[in-house]
Each structure stands twice: as C-alpha cells, then as structure tokens.
Amino acid sequence: GQNIDQPTEMTATEGAIVQINCTYQTSGFNGLFWYQQHAGEAPTFLSYNVLDGLEEKGRFSSFLSRSKGYSYLLLKELQMKDSASYLCAPRNDYKLSFGAGTTVTVRA
Amino acid sequence: GAVVSQHPSWVICKSGTSVKIECRSLDFQATTMFWYRQFPKQSLMLMATSNEGSKATYEQGVEKDKFLINHASLTLSTLTVTSAHPEDSSFYICSARDPKQRGPYEQYFGPGTRLTVT
Numbered sequence: 001g002q003n004i005d006q007p008t009e010m011t012a013t014e015g016a017i018v019q020i021n022c023t024y025q026t027s028g029f030n031g032l033f034w035y036q037q038h039a040g041e042a043p044t045f046l047s048y049n050v051l052d053g054l055e056e057k058g059r060f061s062s063f064l065s066r067s068k069g070y071s072y073l074l075l076k077e078l079q080m081k082d083s084a085s086y087l088c089a090p091r092n093d094y095k096l097s098f099g100a101g102t103t104v105t106v107r108a
Numbered sequence: 109g110a111v112v113s114q115h116p117s118w119v120i121c122k123s124g125t126s127v128k129i130e131c132r133s134l135d136f137q138a139t140t141m142f143w144y145r146q147f148p149k150q151s152l153m154l155m156a157t158s159n160e161g162s163k164a165t166y167e168q169g170v171e172k173d174k175f176l177i178n179h180a181s182l183t184l185s186t187l188t189v190t191s192a193h194p195e196d197s198s199f200y201i202c203s204a205r206d207p208k209q210r211g212p213y214e215q216y217f218g219p220g221t222r223l224t225v226t
Binding site: 047 | 140212
C-alpha cells in the first residue's frame with residue numbers, strides 16, 4: 001500500500017520561504033513528483049526527483065532522500081499567486097500516488 | 109507542451125442517469141491513461157489505469173461495473189459513470205502517458221470534469 005504524509009496547511013508572508021515536507025512509504029518507487037493545484041483545476045507539474053539530492057527550478061526546489069522516504073518542496077520569494085495546494089506524489093512504475101496536499105496561504 | 113483535453117468540463121445530471129467523460133491526448137499517442145477522482149479538499153485518488161486495446165485495471169474499492177472505462181484508440185479514453193448518485197459528485201481528472209517521454213514529461217493531466225448529480 002501507499003502511505004504519504006504532508007502537513008495540511010501552511011501560512012507564510014509574501015516574499016518569504018516555505019518548506020513543505022513529505023514522507024512516504026510505498027511498495028515500489030521510481031521517482032517523486034510535486035504538483036501545484038489551484039481550486040477547481042487540474043494539478044500542474046512543479047518538480048521531479050528520481051535520485052537523492054536537490055533539484056532547483058527557479059523559485060521552486062525539491063529535495064529527495066530515498067533511504068529516509070522523505071522529500072521537501074521549497075518555495076522561495078513567495079508571491080500571492082503561490083497560494084494553492086501542493087501535492088507530493090511518489091511514483092511506482094507509471095502510477096502516481098498523491099498525498100492529501102498542503103494548502104499554502106500567502107499573506108501580504 | 110503536450111495537451112490533454114477532457115469533455116465536458118462540467119456536467120449536471122439527475123440521479124440514476126449515466127454520464128460519459130472523454131479524455132483525449134491531442135498531440136501524442138497515449139498508450140496508457142489514468143482516471144482520478146477528487147472530492148472537495150481531498151487529494152486525487154487513482155480509480156483505474158486504462159491501456160489501449162485492453163481492459164482497464166481498477167484500484168481496490170472502485171466498482172468496475174459502475175465506472176466503465178473504454179480506451180478504444182491511442183488518443184481517446186472514456187469514463188462512463190453509470191446510474192449516477194449524488195455521492196458520485198466529484199472532480200474527475202484524467203492523465204495520459206506519452207511513451208516517448210521519460211521522467212516528468214511522461215504524464216500530462218487533463219483539465220478535469222466537475223460532475224454534479226442531483
């Protein structure tokens with residue numbers, strides 16, 4: 001089975017940094033995705049890790065430790081438009097399993 | 109980038125009727141498509157994996173006779189919710205896998221279909 005844990009909610013100030021942690025236990029693993037989802041919309045791809053370490057893409061970075069079953073998404077220079085739900089999704093073969101999502105609220 | 113479309117984007121139907129949702133890959137051939145369901149403030153739950161030309165594989169707890177999936181071509185998969193009830197009201201999202209891509213560009217999500225059963 002799949003067990004994916006991430007915080008339910010986080011609040012941060014515009015311009016700040018927020019780190020969303022995700023721990024997972026899956027029956028198989030070949031990569032981990034992070035998605036952003038605004039209410040009523042489909043998820044959009046943010047970041048992907050298949051090997052241990054940090055992947056940086058502009059304001060978004062993601063880290064993976066396979067031995068610890070742990071990942072985090074780092075959002076820097078927060079903007080109001082970053083208010084959304086962020087989904088951690090480990091992959092097994094071609095199937096994605098999604099965490100419940102972390103709702104990030106950015107305040108002015 | 110690759111585009112996946114869904115039709116309709118929203119639908120309202122009466123209890124007991126059936127509703128068909130289409131998922132199309134517009135610029136690649138998708139050997140595999142996935143159907144997800146998302147209830148308000150909950151995460152995406154995989155319902156089934158649809159492979160072109162073969163029967164869909166359903167996740168545990170998903171009724172295959174209620175949620176009929178057809179993947180008749182490499183660019184089209186359909187999900188039919190049969191005898192819909194109010195508890196089937198949800199956001200249904202498909203994703204399509206491009207076998208020529210690897211890593212993060214393998215799967216693309218459709219925009220979703222909001223189903224409301226009255």
